[in-house]
Amino acid sequence: MSSLLDYFKISKTSSASLAKERLQILVAHERTSQNQPSYLPQLQKELLEVIQKYVNVDKDAISVSFEQDDHQETLELNIVLPENQTRKF
Amino acid sequence: MARIIVVTSGKGGVGKTTTSAAIAMGLAKKGHKTAVIDFDVGLRNLDLIMGCERRVVYDFINVINGEASLNQALIKDKNCNQLYILPASQTRDKEALSQEGVGKVLEDLSKDFKYIICDSPAGIEKGAHLAMYFADDAFVVTNPEVSSVRDSDRMLGILASKSRRAEQNKEPIKEYLLLTRYSPERVRLGEMLSVEDVQEILSLHLLGVIPESKSVLNASNSGIPVILDEKSDAGQAYSDIVARYLGENKPHRFIEDKKGFFGKLFGSK
Numbered sequence: 001m002s003s004l005l006d007y008f009k010i011s012k013t014s015s016a017s018l019a020k021e022r023l024q025i026l027v028a029h030e031r032t033s034q035n036q037p038s039y040l041p042q043l044q045k046e047l048l049e050v051i052q053k054y055v056n057v058d059k060d061a062i063s064v065s066f067e068q069d070d071h072q073e074t075l076e077l078n079i080v081l082p083e084n085q086t087r088k089f
Numbered sequence: 090m091a092r093i094i095v096v097t098s099g100k101g102g103v104g105k106t107t108t109s110a111a112i113a114m115g116l117a118k119k120g121h122k123t124a125v126i127d128f129d130v131g132l133r134n135l136d137l138i139m140g141c142e143r144r145v146v147y148d149f150i151n152v153i154n155g156e157a158s159l160n161q162a163l164i165k166d167k168n169c170n171q172l173y174i175l176p177a178s179q180t181r182d183k184e185a186l187s188q189e190g191v192g193k194v195l196e197d198l199s200k201d202f203k204y205i206i207c208d209s210p211a212g213i214e215k216g217a218h219l220a221m222y223f224a225d226d227a228f229v230v231t232n233p234e235v236s237s238v239r240d241s242d243r244m245l246g247i248l249a250s251k252s253r254r255a256e257q258n259k260e261p262i263k264e265y266l267l268l269t270r271y272s273p274e275r276v277r278l279g280e281m282l283s284v285e286d287v288q289e290i291l292s293l294h295l296l297g298v299i300p301e302s303k304s305v306l307n308a309s310n311s312g313i314p315v316i317l318d319e320k321s322d323a324g325q326a327y328s329d330i331v332a333r334y335l336g337e338n339k340p341h342r343f344i345e346d347k348k349g350f351f352g353k354l355f356g357s358k
Contacts, residue, residue, distance in 0.1 A: 014279025019235050020286045027242045027290055034246050 036066045047077065056082060091124075091199040094206050095224035095262075097248075099240030101211030103232045104269040107305055108327075109208035110138045111316040112228065115331030117172035118316075121203040124163065126175040126194075128220035129210035130186055133177035139166065140312025141174055150178035153190030159197055168317060173202075184215070191219045213247060223253050226263045226334075229293060232270045233282040241266075242291055266293035267330065270301045273346040284344055297330035299323050300343040 044064040051057055061080040066073070096109045106127075113125035126149060127135035136142040141164045147157035152175070159175075166172035175194075178185065198205050209220035221227060227248050231241045248262050249255060255262075268284055275281035284298055299305075304321030308314060316331070318324040322343055329339045 016276070016279045016282050016286065019282055020290065023235055023238055023282075023290050026239060030239075030242065031246065034243075 035068055040064055040066060051079060058082075091195075091202045091205045092226065093195060093199075093224050094204060094226045094228060095209055095221040096206060096228045096230060097209040097217065097221055097244055098211065098230040098237065099213065099217075099244040100232075100237045103230050103237050104267075104299070104305075105211070105230050106135050106138050106208055107309065107315060108228065108230050108267060108269065108299075109135060109206050110314040111324075111327040112331060112334075113172060113204075113206045114166070114169060114314040115316045115327055116204045116206075116335075117166070117169045119331065119335065120171060122171050122173075122201065123204040123206065124173045124175060124198050124202045125206040125208060127177035127208050128186070128216045129208070130177045130181060130216055131179065132210065133179050135174065135208050136164075136176045137312060138309050139174050139314065141166070141176075142312070145176045148176045148178040149194070150181045150185045152194055153185070153187065159194065168313070186215060186219050188219060188222065192223060195223050213243070218247075218251065221248055221252060221262075224248075224262050225254075226265065228265050228267050228296065229291075230267045230269055231287060231291070233268060233272075233276070233284075233287055235282075238282065238287055238290055245291065245293070264293055265296035265334070266291060267296050267299065269299040271298045271343065272301045273344060277346045295341070296333055297326055298341060298343050299326045299330075 044062065047064065048057070048059055048062050051062065057079065061082075063078045065076045065078075067076065068074075094112070096105050096112065098105050106129075109125055113123050117123040125135065125139070127133050128149075129135075130150065133148075136145050144164050147162035149162070151157040152159055152162045163173040163175055166174060195205060207220040207224065210216040221244075229241050229244060231237050245264060248264060252262055254260065266288065268287055271284065272281055276283045284295065288295055300322050302315075302321060302323035304318050304323045305315050308318055308321075308324075315321065315323050316327040319328070326343050329342060332339050
């Protein structure tokens with residue numbers, strides 16, 4: 001009977017579908033990070049230092065992303081300012 | 090001009106050398122003069138799979154260093170007079186391979202051969218880099234297993250950015266998927282990634298599926314490329330792959346479970 005059950009087994013529970021899901025996430029992540037310029041982490045760190053001179057921001061409040069298509073390269077910088085801004089000066 | 094094919098994977102043990110030997114033999118058997126080169130300096134094994142390990146006198150590095158001519162180093166296959174093997178050096182270290190040296194050897198071979206198969210070592214170090222650098226086509230050998238699929242994807246990124254074609258802004262290397270050690274039954278049971286799953290993740294053109302087969306070990310035991318075992322499923326699968334590569338229209342085999350509906354109902358695991 002086990003083979004009858006196997007035949008109708010829902011693929012959602014299988015280890016193969018788990019493998020596929022994990023790989024899709026991983027591969028998508030690795031592809032984007034592979035195409036990024038190598039200076040990105042350093043740039044993010046230095047930008048954070050500059051911004052922190054003026055505004056109290058958390059280190060997670062800044063994100064730098066790099067995107068590339070056939071025509072152009074885009075460097076996107078995102079800074080989330082705290083709700084009640086406290087200027088340092 | 091020869092067509093240069095790299096057989097690559099990133100991960101080790103997925104069947105690069107088995108595939109290189111089979112594809113080279115298949116192309117040669119079809120009448121195309123073919124050379125197959127082992128790029129795994131220090132860990133050569135192509136000679137063993139091809140059954141010519143006792144006839145190695147000079148190797149790839151000897152040719153690069155000018156210590157032997159190409160004709161002295163090339164070993165004529167005992168089963169097919171259109172096929173030649175260039176073994177890797179077993180003693181020198183990998184640094185002995187240089188881009189200029191490899192380029193020169195490939196250029197010289199191109200004058201006389203129709204196809205040059207480069208059997209890449211595992212990893213992404215110098216040997217693997219030089220094996221793929223000059224390629225026109227890449228056969229990406231992948232097992233339906235997470236680490237192999239991930240490494241193949243990494244290899245695809247390298248093929249697209251670090252090859253001669255990429256650096257010279259030429260038409261990119263043509264990439265083909267060869268899915269090896271495939272078990273349709275385990276796919277049916279949901280225990281193994283299916284060929285569609287792997288294709289979807291890697292977005293690669295499927296050249297063929299090689300089923301998990303006892304004949305592969307039997308072939309390597311005896312030093313005869315598995316493609317010459319015409320009765321075996323793996324041998325037939327490789328023959329199909331060679332035919333498809335050469336433009337023949339061969340429907341895919343070995344993807345479906347052999348058992349019919351009743352076999353699935355009443356068959357044992």
